[in-house]
Amino acid sequence: MALPLKYNFRNVLVRWRATLATILGIALVVAVYVLVQALAVGLEKSAGNTGDPRNVMIVRKGATAESSSQVSLAQFQTIRYWPQVAHDENGAPLISADVITLISQPRIDGRGEANVSVRGLTPLGRQLRPQVKLVAGRWFTPGQREVAVSEKMARRFTGFHVGDTFHTAGNDLTVVGEFDGGNSAFDSEVWMDADEARSLFDRENYSSLLVRVTGPTAAQELLARVESDKRLPLRAEAEVKYYGDQTATALPIRILGNFLATAMSVGAVFAAMNTMYASVGARTREIGTLRVLGFRRRSVLAGFILEGALLAAIGGVLGCLLSLPLDGYSTGTMSFNSFSETVFEFRITPWLATKGMIFSIVVGVIGSLLPALRASRLPVIAALKSV
Amino acid sequence: MVAETIVKIRELTKIYAQGEIQVTALDHITLDIAAGEFLALMGPSGSGKSTLLHIIAGVDRPTSGECLVQGVDVTKLNETQLADWRNQNVGFIFQTFNLIPVLTAAENVELPLLLTQLDRRQRRQQVEMALEVVGLGDRAKHLPRQLSGGQEQRVAIARALVTDPKLIVADEPTGNLDSHSAQEVLTALQSLRRDAGKTIIMVTHDPKAAAFGTRQIHLEKGELSA
Ligand SMILES: Nc1ncnc2c1ncn2[C@@H]1O[C@H](COP(=O)(O)OP(=O)(O)OP(=O)(O)O)[C@@H](O)[C@H]1O
Ligand SMILES: [Mg+2]
Numbered sequence: 001m002a003l004p005l006k007y008n009f010r011n012v013l014v015r016w017r018a019t020l021a022t023i024l025g026i027a028l029v030v031a032v033y034v035l036v037q038a039l040a041v042g043l044e045k046s047a048g049n050t051g052d053p054r055n056v057m058i059v060r061k062g063a064t065a066e067s068s069s070q071v072s073l074a075q076f077q078t079i080r081y082w083p084q085v086a087h088d089e090n091g092a093p094l095i096s097a098d099v100i101t102l103i104s105q106p107r108i109d110g111r112g113e114a115n116v117s118v119r120g121l122t123p124l125g126r127q128l129r130p131q132v133k134l135v136a137g138r139w140f141t142p143g144q145r146e147v148a149v150s151e152k153m154a155r156r157f158t159g160f161h162v163g164d165t166f167h168t169a170g171n172d173l174t175v176v177g178e179f180d181g182g183n184s185a186f187d188s189e190v191w192m193d194a195d196e197a198r199s200l201f202d203r204e205n206y207s208s209l210l211v212r213v214t215g216p217t218a219a220q221e222l223l224a225r226v227e228s229d230k231r232l233p234l235r236a237e238a239e240v241k242y243y244g245d246q247t248a249t250a251l252p253i254r255i256l257g258n259f260l261a262t263a264m265s266v267g268a269v270f271a272a273m274n275t276m277y278a279s280v281g282a283r284t285r286e287i288g289t290l291r292v293l294g295f296r297r298r299s300v301l302a303g304f305i306l307e308g309a310l311l312a313a314i315g316g317v318l319g320c321l322l323s324l325p326l327d328g329y330s331t332g333t334m335s336f337n338s339f340s341e342t343v344f345e346f347r348i349t350p351w352l353a354t355k356g357m358i359f360s361i362v363v364g365v366i367g368s369l370l371p372a373l374r375a376s377r378l379p380v381i382a383a384l385k386s387v
Numbered sequence: 388m389v390a391e392t393i394v395k396i397r398e399l400t401k402i403y404a405q406g407e408i409q410v411t412a413l414d415h416i417t418l419d420i421a422a423g424e425f426l427a428l429m430g431p432s433g434s435g436k437s438t439l440l441h442i443i444a445g446v447d448r449p450t451s452g453e454c455l456v457q458g459v460d461v462t463k464l465n466e467t468q469l470a471d472w473r474n475q476n477v478g479f480i481f482q483t484f485n486l487i488p489v490l491t492a493a494e495n496v497e498l499p500l501l502l503t504q505l506d507r508r509q510r511r512q513q514v515e516m517a518l519e520v521v522g523l524g525d526r527a528k529h530l531p532r533q534l535s536g537g538q539e540q541r542v543a544i545a546r547a548l549v550t551d552p553k554l555i556v557a558d559e560p561t562g563n564l565d566s567h568s569a570q571e572v573l574t575a576l577q578s579l580r581r582d583a584g585k586t587i588i589m590v591t592h593d594p595k596a597a598a599f600g601t602r603q604i605h606l607e608k609g610e611l612s613a
Contacts, residue, residue, distance in 0.1 A: 003501075004501060006490075006494075007487065007494075010490070014489050285483070286485070286488075288485075289481070289485040290487075290498075291470065292444075292446055292473060292479050293479070293498055293546075294473045294475075294499060294502050295470065295502065296467055296470045296471075297466070297467075297470075380446050381441060381446060381447050384446075384481070384485075
């Protein structure tokens with residue numbers, strides 16, 4: 001039979017002066033672990049929010065990013081009339097030809113300039129991306145030097161708010177609207193009319209096509225047809241898969257996070273071990289007393305391991321609480337896929353917090369293993385004689 | 388009426404080997420203790436009193452000899468069996484009280500009961516009764532540091548008797564107390580023998596404390612000197 005939980009719990013609290021540093025240390029490790037993972041989750045979520053299962057994306061064969069892809073006007077005209085393409089209520093084929101360019105724009109916080117993706121869309125492009133919603137001003141008018149900017153980008157770069165103008169490619173562009181990309185990759189973009197973008201940036205070709213297909217079989221047919229048509233040096237892919245593959249960027253973050261957490265947890269384990277050794281040392285006579293009362297070695301062992309786990313769990317809760325204010329906080333980084341600023345949010349999911357807690361408890365259990373073993377092996381008489 | 392023998396010690400020897408030097412703490416002790424006795428174990432410092440008490444209580448092991456408590460040879464039990472045996476058969480009272488600082492008086496008294504089959508309600512009843520016996524029914528929720536030394540020791544007595552063991556051992560239970568508190572503790576022990584029929588073995592230096600016992604024995608360099 002085990003020692004009562006309140007015994008362990010009160011011992012952790014009563015020794016708070018000695019345990020505080022360890023608790024804070026573990027809290028810090030857990031916070032770092034949770035935040036780095038939250039970044040990866042946010043990035044993956046952003047990719048996950050982007051693709052629409054009814055859409056197919058077409059880019060040039062071998063292009064690693066939309067910005068380095070080219071689709072000619074002739075190719076666009078060919079594919080437009082394929083039977084797999086769905087039509088809107090007016091009978092127009094639901095296909096958008098987009099132009100992606102990178103512009104350099106000064107950051108609001110003064111940390112220099114960064115690349116920003118500008119997407120030129122043909123009129124149907126917005127309809128194919130219903131998750132993108134206007135939140136201020138109006139959409140751009142075709143034929144005008146107007147843009148709409150993601151509100152998250154507007155917060156990070158100068159000249160991006162409604163009414164602002166900014167200078168690029170020798171021209172002034174006016175911001176007429178701000179949109180919310182619904183935590184998708186479009187949160188990192190500036191949108192304008194496709195043909196306006198082609199003339200402004202002097203582009204003969206489009207970068208990509210986005211096609212709404214009539215159904216899942218049509219999607220398969222379209223993919224196969226693009227693949228087999230030797231005159232088309234293009235690659236078609238489900239939009240969901242296209243953006244899913246971009247998530248590869250989350251992998252280095254995860255690896256970095258795990259590496260950081262592992263390195264820091266070694267320190268945390270030693271801190272916990274130190275604290276628990278001190279606790280066992282200070283309570284030697286108490287341990288002897290418990291043994292005399294009839295508590296077995298394994299009860300003492302379990303008690304001290306539990307105490308270490310409890311101590312670490314307090315640190316874990318604290319760490320999760322520390323990281324929580326950053327949940328939903330959007331941040332940006334240079335994406336190695338698009339070579340432009342990508343914004344995404346820290347996403348602390350319940351599962352992530354649970355993982356943080358498990359992580360802290362593992363640290364506590366490992367750290368208290370040796371001290372608990374020492375406590376359980378103390379000879380009773382010697383323990384009783386200690387002061 | 389002839390009282391049954393509760394502790395039967397035969398040729399009990401304890402030798403501590405410290406490198407070259409051997410210290411004989413107990414030297415072929417033979418002793419019978421009858422049920423219902425309040426035995427005062429006296430003797431100079433280092434004479435082996437604690438050692439003897441520890442062996443009887445199943446906390447220490449002899450080098451040779453027998454020690455039967457209620458017919459069970461405690462020297463033959465293994466570590467785990469001993470732990471269970473102690474819990475069920477002996478109450479232990481220390482000179483330094485040895486209450487758990489983070490637990491209240493009632494929780495301290497309850498500790499040995501956690502190792503029994505009793506449910507929560509039964510445990511509470513036993514704890515209340517034990518605290519009443521030592522006159523501390525109103526101190527149940529106090530932490531050890533909120534009690535006087537004498538009260539702490541009485542809580543320790545309650546903890547020793549809560550499992551209702553036949554045998555209670557005490558190693559200088561008044562050693563850390565003023566004379567008034569000592570008086571209270573000794574009276575409590577005395578009434579345990581008289582009213583509850585407990586067998587008590589108490590180590591003490593103090594002849595006044597020993598006078599509370601029904602019999603006194605003296606140890607001298609590990610040997611009994613009647
Ligand atoms: N762990 C040990 N190692 C070596 N010698 C020991 C050990 N424990 C006790 N002794 C020796 O055994 C003898 C008896 O010790 P014990 O503690 O039983 O004496 P005591 O009569 O209780 O003394 P006191 O009145 O001072 O408490 C002493 O000479 C002591 O030095
Ligand atoms: Mg002694």
